[in-house]
Amino acid sequence: MELAGTPQDPGPDLSELLGHVARGDQEAFARVYECVAGPVLGLVRSILRDPAQSEEVAQEVLVEVWRCAARYQQDRGSAMSWVMTLAHRRAVDRVRSAQASSDREQRAALLDRTPAYDEVTEQVEARLEREQVRRCMRGLTEVQHQSMTLAYYRGLTYREVAELLSLPLGTVKTRLRDGLIRLRDCLGVNA
Numbered sequence: 001m002e003l004a005g006t007p008q009d010p011g012p013d014l015s016e017l018l019g020h021v022a023r024g025d026q027e028a029f030a031r032v033y034e035c036v037a038g039p040v041l042g043l044v045r046s047i048l049r050d051p052a053q054s055e056e057v058a059q060e061v062l063v064e065v066w067r068c069a070a071r072y073q074q075d076r077g078s079a080m081s082w083v084m085t086l087a088h089r090r091a092v093d094r095v096r097s098a099q100a101s102s103d104r105e106q107r108a109a110l111l112d113r114t115p116a117y118d119e120v121t122e123q124v125e126a127r128l129e130r131e132q133v134r135r136c137m138r139g140l141t142e143v144q145h146q147s148m149t150l151a152y153y154r155g156l157t158y159r160e161v162a163e164l165l166s167l168p169l170g171t172v173k174t175r176l177r178d179g180l181i182r183l184r185d186c187l188g189v190n191a
Contacts, residue, residue: 014079015072022070029066036080037062040087047091057094061087136186144179147172 012020012028014035020028040061045054064086072082137145143165150161162172 014083015074018065018069018072018079018082021066022072029069032065032069033062036065036083039080040083043084043087044091047088048094053094054091057090058087061090064090132187133183136183139186140179140182141175144175144182147175148179148183151176 012031014032017028017032017035021032037058041054041058044057044061045051048054048057061083065083068086072079076082137148140148146165147161150156150164151158156164158172158176159169161176162169165172
């Protein structure tokens with residue numbers, strides 16, 4: 001089929017050309033490209049304002065016309081309206097994508113400037129907790145204090161504590177349990 005028109009025979013219209021493009025006709029696509037490239041770029045540029053991005057989006061629209069020409073339905077509007085709708089949607093999508101990216105970068109920048117925690121407050125709270133534990137440890141009996149220190153500060157096992165203090169294992173376990181109960185009550189921890 002010859003697509004080149006003459007002044008007497010203008011050739012197929014854009015709708016017919018899209019039908020040929022849908023069947024993979026590259027010559028028909030070249031004609032469609034000639035008809036729509038200028039208006040597509042103009043519309044996209046009016047939305048994006050950035051010439052480089054406008055050219056990129058216009059190219060994406062024309063590739064989409066090539067790939068999706070079969071989706072054009074003549075009874076739903078003119079071929080030029082269909083192409084311009086594709087262009088408008090793609091340009092708006094680019095604007096939204098750029099805005100979302102900018103918003104993410106701003107949130108990330110705010111998170112970078114926000115300290116994860118207040119170091120001074122953390123240090124003061126830790127110091128107060130250590131002092132409260134020391135005060136409560138002073139309230140234990142000497143044997144409880146020795147057992148707790150060996151087991152929890154030096155990391156000895158109950159058996160090692162029993163051997164070091166020359167006490168039966170059961171006695172050490174009882175003293176540790178009683179010491180933990182007294183610490184819990186002193187620190188105000190709920191069981």
